[in-house]
Amino acid sequence: MKTTLNAIQLLKIPVVEDIRGNLAFIQENVLPFGFKRVYYLFDVPSNAYRGGHSHIAQQEILIALSGSFEVVLNDGIEKKSFFLNKPNIGLYIPTGIWRELQNFSSGAVCLVLASDVFNEEDYIRDFDEFLISKK
Numbered sequence: 001m002k003t004t005l006n007a008i009q010l011l012k013i014p015v016v017e018d019i020r021g022n023l024a025f026i027q028e029n030v031l032p033f034g035f036k037r038v039y040y041l042f043d044v045p046s047n048a049y050r051g052g053h054s055h056i057a058q059q060e061i062l063i064a065l066s067g068s069f070e071v072v073l074n075d076g077i078e079k080k081s082f083f084l085n086k087p088n089i090g091l092y093i094p095t096g097i098w099r100e101l102q103n104f105s106s107g108a109v110c111l112v113l114a115s116d117v118f119n120e121e122d123y124i125r126d127f128d129e130f131l132i133s134k135k
Helices: 127-133
Strands: 009-012 037-042 050-055 060-066 069-074 079-084 089-093 098-102 109-114
Touching (some): 050 127, 060 079, 079 089
Antiparallel strands (some): 037 109, 060 109, 069 079, 069 098
């Protein structure tokens, strides 16, 4: 079965609101997968882009902890863009979806929860190869 954009979800991250400030929390029962790796992008110039790849097996959730950025997703047939700017909203990206992150605001921080540890063999970094993998 080939993954389509229909499998992408926006997830609401639980928040405990308090006059002293809000607290968001992430635990496995909130996510569609157990995560094995957490990393974050920061100090990305506004004219730069990140991503430019797809994963064969890994799933990810992207969260704009601070600032904003755009995530452009492609399933090989159609494209869809998501603007992330809230620390209590996560963008679930299943396997087999090409992603590009762009238009980072000043001070933007993108937190990524990944379903597995880093493995270069899980990446498809050439768009034409990605399109072939979708056939």
